[in-house]
Amino acid sequence: MGFFKKTPKDDNKNIEEQDIHIISKIDQETYMESEDNLKRRNSIFEKVKNGLSKTRKNISGKIDDVIRSHRKIDEELFDELEEILITADVGIVSTMKIIENLKEKAKDKNIADPYDIKALLKEEVKNIMLSSVDNNYIKLEPTPSLILVVGVNGVGKTTTIGKLAHNIKISGKSVLLAAGDTFRAAAIDQLMEWGNRANVEVVSHQEGSDPAAVIFDAIKKAKAKNIDVLICDTAGRLHNKSNLMNELNKIFRVVEKEYPEATKEILLVLDATTGQNAINQAKVFKEVSNITGVILTKLDGTAKGGIAIALQAELNLPIKLIGVGEGIEDLQPFDVDIFINSIFE
Template sequence: MYVVLSLLQKLSTGLQKTKSSLVEGIHRVVNKARGLDEETLESLEEQLLLSDMGWETVEQIMEQLRRRASASDALSAEEILRILKQELNEELRGVAHGPLPIETAKPYIISVVGVNGAGKTTTIGKLAHLFSMQERKVLVAAADTFRAAAVEQLDVWRHRAGVDIIHAQPGADPAAVAFDALKAAMSRQVDVLLIDTAGRLHTKGNLMAELAKVNKVLERQCAGAPHAVLLVIDAGTGQNGLIQAKEFSKAAPINGLVITKLDGTAKGGIVFSIVRQLNLPICYIGLGEKIDDLEPFEPETFIEALFQ
């Protein structure tokens, strides 16, 4: 029998490794603690840092916990956990997270960028499936003409999603592919155009220049395009993902993030560090390898799932 899981259930299952390292460690600390004394605070700080939450984020949370501790003689384990959840929610509250407003343009053009191995092409397939399930007409463009087998990989995923593809020969000009895809999207009355760009190292200047050229060609043909530039970050890369994001921002106006492979890492705390340092919304998160394992990011549900 096919069972439809709630977002909370999917998150709780997908975040199991982070839960095991971070939250179970926190539970161990608070359950043997008698309030928030200095020893307990230091142990909590260590657990938060181990999840790759980042020094600045952890310092902010610890400052608030110390303030609460000084205002109360004794806090129960439940109260400590409640305060911690409140502070984590606060860390994510400054940015409007969640799915892209694809209904605001037709076609709504999404350029997807990221380093090789982050799960960029897979994410495009999952996004195509997600939008198709919302009864949107989707087209994907294989503008990654740099990597061997990139078109074939995207072709597999677009078949799974049941959408059309625009591609060219290996080595073709990616900007020309993007141009052809946009013309096709307009003539076919497509709702969403997803553009796969070459997975590039943030250190490769020529590839970064190529990315800027693709976006310039799109803008010339359609005012405001691309409507979204999504950067795909592998949660397992930890703090290196932040370095990637900062470099990509120099080549393209990144306005949303997809954090992938959260199911495969114990360092899910990177989510908080990314939001604090980049001040960018997380639009979607990847929780597995199946086509429906991409979910819109809901901060409160994410934190609730961590502590379940």
């Protein structure tokens, strides 16, 4: 099962393959009308909810405890809620904003019962996430499109690319992969293996070769073969900022020069289990490149999924995909409503 909108040319494929998750602007609008889309949405919700169970316990569970222990709404209640958000890595700036708005709303609405605070808090978290970015969709249209995947070592770039390639492929688009991580031979092999699994071709050079040259060749091939989506892996070294900047800039120049017509996404992969480190990485990458979105992996392994809120609300980086496990089904589109419902239920 994939999650990209199926292109019309694939309408004749079997039903099983057509039963894919769809999260695009158009489909959001038709969710209300289509039972099918509702089913898909529910299946995404189930996956995401399971993956976020640790974060839910950490946020929702603790909020329930705090609310239960308070008879009235006072400064102490707000302080305790604030602490819960901060320890869940929501980030100080967004936490302050959320609590401030919460206090105001509670006052405006004359809320006196602590039990009513939770729904209000949920609403405020949602507001702050929605107000900071336009949307959370990966832009693949008009084709051809190119996705450049960046991020430090071990965050999940290559496995995510494999899953993404599979999802885009079964949505009916042609996909090509570029093994732009030439640092280790194993990295190239790993991508090749994903290419095999997803039945997608991989452009690669030898270990140690110039990543920009790999991307150059891949673009040439994508053009020659009329490929819809080219996904490029990159090395995750971050010895120092100028090193990273040089390598990425060289790749960006090649992309701009050779593929100006392509719809582009530069997706930063971050490992949610690394907490504040992930935030720092986001800041560095944002400085050196025009990141268009974040793929937040390993949310299943952490209670600090609040990082998604900090990334989106403080750094204005739209989360586009989340990893909630190691399986191919565990890469899911990010949807603010589904996320909030998953951590507040």
